[in-house]
Amino acid sequence: MKKSNKKFIPFAFIFISSILITLGCSVVKKETKSQLECSNYKNCDESLYILPFLLGEKHKVIQGNCAPNKKPWTHYGNLRYAYDFEMPIGTPIIAAYSGTVLFVRDEFTDNDHGKNQGNAIVILQEDGTYALYAHLTHKGSKVKIGQIVKQGDIIALSGNSGESPIPHLHFQVNTCGDFSKCESIPVSFNNVYPKKNILLKDEEYEAKVVK
């Protein structure tokens, strides 16, 4: 549930389009005030992102977007469009979108819960945005800085490092590499089931094959 602070260099990118499925994504039916404030999501059918875990797996969102600005919630301010997916330590994490690895930290254990002890990977994505995968397990990185990763590649194993109350993956996308200085941006997933543009807290979502 915690951000990483790191400065990164710009990087040229190649945009790869993806094949989209034709089924419609449902709009959230019961929206709370905070969800409405966070409703500027792409239709998931048009999203170029996939869920950051393997096809066929199902994980529960334990913190969604635009959380209230009070403990124990953390997804507000620059973290407002982050997602927390509950998952056991050691669950494979995949690249939700292609890009180049800019930052890797995996020296902390799953019992290290200090403020700056969250293992993380940052990827500069092909659309020029920055993806953060956080709370990874000890030595759980499967990539190196400078490595090019394709969407769907396994990049890490999940964990419980840093300011994390239970094992989970924190995933967010920002407009710059210094997550303390720029906004996160809304992300939907084109392989999510059940289909939703905004994933909701306490609901489980499965990564389905996109046809």
Ligand SMILES: [Zn+2]
């Ligand atoms: Zn989080």
